[in-house]
Amino acid sequence: MAINNTSLCNWHQMASEHETPVIPLLTPYKMGNFNLSHRMVLAPLTRMRSYDNVAQPHAVLYYSQRTSPGGLLISEATGVSDSAQGLIHTPGIWTKEQVEAWKPIVNAVHAKGGVFFCQIWHVGRVSSSVFQPNGQAPISSTDKPLKPQMGMEFTPPRRLRTDEIPQIINDFRIAARNAIEAGFDGVEIHGAHGYLLEQFMKDKVNDRSDEYGGSIENRCRFALEVVEAVVKEIGAQRVGIRLSPFTEHSDSGDSDPKALGLYMANALNKYNILYCHMVEPRMKNAIEIVECPHHSLVPMRKAFKGTFIAAGGYDRKDGINAVAENRTDLVAYGRLFLANPDLPKRFGLDAPLNKYNRENFYTHDPVIGYTDYPFLE
Numbered sequence: 001m002a003i004n005n006t007s008l009c010n011w012h013q014m015a016s017e018h019e020t021p022v023i024p025l026l027t028p029y030k031m032g033n034f035n036l037s038h039r040m041v042l043a044p045l046t047r048m049r050s051y052d053n054v055a056q057p058h059a060v061l062y063y064s065q066r067t068s069p070g071g072l073l074i075s076e077a078t079g080v081s082d083s084a085q086g087l088i089h090t091p092g093i094w095t096k097e098q099v100e101a102w103k104p105i106v107n108a109v110h111a112k113g114g115v116f117f118c119q120i121w122h123v124g125r126v127s128s129s130v131f132q133p134n135g136q137a138p139i140s141s142t143d144k145p146l147k148p149q150m151g152m153e154f155t156p157p158r159r160l161r162t163d164e165i166p167q168i169i170n171d172f173r174i175a176a177r178n179a180i181e182a183g184f185d186g187v188e189i190h191g192a193h194g195y196l197l198e199q200f201m202k203d204k205v206n207d208r209s210d211e212y213g214g215s216i217e218n219r220c221r222f223a224l225e226v227v228e229a230v231v232k233e234i235g236a237q238r239v240g241i242r243l244s245p246f247t248e249h250s251d252s253g254d255s256d257p258k259a260l261g262l263y264m265a266n267a268l269n270k271y272n273i274l275y276c277h278m279v280e281p282r283m284k285n286a287i288e289i290v291e292c293p294h295h296s297l298v299p300m301r302k303a304f305k306g307t308f309i310a311a312g313g314y315d316r317k318d319g320i321n322a323v324a325e326n327r328t329d330l331v332a333y334g335r336l337f338l339a340n341p342d343l344p345k346r347f348g349l350d351a352p353l354n355k356y357n358r359e360n361f362y363t364h365d366p367v368i369g370y371t372d373y374p375f376l377e
C-alpha cells in the first residue's frame with residue numbers, strides 16, 4: 001500500500017484554520033466486507049472471568065459497553081482445545097457448552113452494530129500440568145522448559161512429534177468453525193506473545209530438526225498451515241492473525257525479528273486473509289513498553305496487502321498520527337479501552353480518560369475492574 005502524507009497535511013491545515021478537524025482515527029474504513037465507522041479496535045484482553053473455561057453472562061455487559069456502531073472488537077484469547085489453556089478462568093470454544101455461552105455475548109455486540117472477531121489460542125508450553133487433561137505435560141515445538149515468571153511456574157513441555165501436528169491444526173480449524181457457529185464475524189489466530197504459534201516461529205525457542213524447524217520457512221510452516229486450514233474452513237475474508245515478531249514475551253525471542261515479520265507478511269498474502277494485526281516493537285512483552293525507533297512496523301505494513309492493525313502503547317495522538325501518515329489502517333487499544341468503555345467517543349471529544357487499575361486486570365470478579373469503569377456522562 002502506498003504511503004502518502006496528504007491526509008496528515010490536511011489534518012494539520014484544518015486544525016490550524018480553526019475548522020472542526022477531521023480526526024483520522026475516527027474516519028470510516030472498509031475492511032473487506034465490513035464497513036467500519038472508525039479505526040479504533042478493542043484489542044484482545046484476557047480478563048480471567050470465564051469460570052471453568054466457559055464465557056459468562058457478565059461478559060455480555062462488558063463487551064456491549066465497549067461496542068460502538070461500526071466498531072471492531074477482538075475477543076479475549078479463547079482456547080481451541082483442552083490442551084490449549086494455561087491460566088485459570090480463560091474461555092474456550094471447543095465444547096458445545098462453550099459455543100452456546102458465547103452466543104448471547106456476540107448477539108449483544110451485534111445488537112449495537114459492532115463487528116466481533118474471536119481470538120483463537122493455544123498456549124503451548126506457557127502452561128502447567130494442572131491445566132492439562134490427565135495432568136499431562138503441556139505441548140510445544142520444543143521440550144525446553146520455560147523459566148518461572150510473573151509469579152507463575154510452568155511444567156516442562158513435551159515436544160510434539162511431527163505426526164501429531166495435523167491434530168493441533170485441526171483443533172484450530174474446528175475452533176474457527178465453532179466461532180462462526182457462535183455468531184462471530186471471524187477469527188483472529190493468536191500468533192503472538194510467546195504462545196504455541198510463536199514457539200514454532202521463533203528461533204530462540206524452536207530447536208526442531210524436522211520440516212517444522214531450522215529455516216525461517218520451516219519455522220513458519222506450522223502457523224501458515226493453521227492459517228490455511230482456518231481459511232479453508234471459514235473463508236479468507238473472515239480470518240485475521242496477530243503477530244508480535246519483536247516482543248520477547250514468555251522467553252520467545254528471535255535473532256532477526258524484522259526478517260520474521262516480513263517473511264510472515266509476505267507469506268500471508270498468498271492466503272488473501274482479511275487482516276494482519278501486529279504488536280509494536282516498543283512492546284517488550286504484552287504490557288511493558290521500552291524505548292525504540294519509531295515506524296518499525298512500516299516495512300511489514302507495506303508488504304502485507306490486506307488490512308493492517310497496529311497495537312501496543314498507543315494513545316490518542318499516536319493513533320491519529322499513525323493513521324494520518326498511513327502507517328496503519330486501524331489501531332488496537334488495550335488498556336485504555338479496558339478502562340474507558342466509550343473510548344472512541346472520548347477521543348472524538350478529546351475528553352479526559354479513566355485510569356486503568358492493573359490490580360484487577362486478571363481478578364475474577366464479575367463487576368469490579370470489569371464493568372464498573374464509568375462512561376463520560
Ligand SMILES: Cc1cc2nc3c(=O)[nH]c(=O)nc-3n(C[C@H](O)[C@H](O)[C@H](O)COP(=O)(O)O)c2cc1C
Pocket residue numbers: 043044045046047075076077119190192193242279283286287311312313314332333334335336361362
Ligand atoms: C489485561 C491484559 C490482557 C491481555 N490479554 C491479551 C490476549 O488475550 N491476547 C493478546 O493477543 N494480547 C493480550 N494483551 C495485550 C493487549 O492486546 C495489547 O497488545 C497490550 O495491552 C498493549 O496495548 P496497550 O498499550 O494499548 O494496552 C493483554 C493485555 C492486557 C493489559
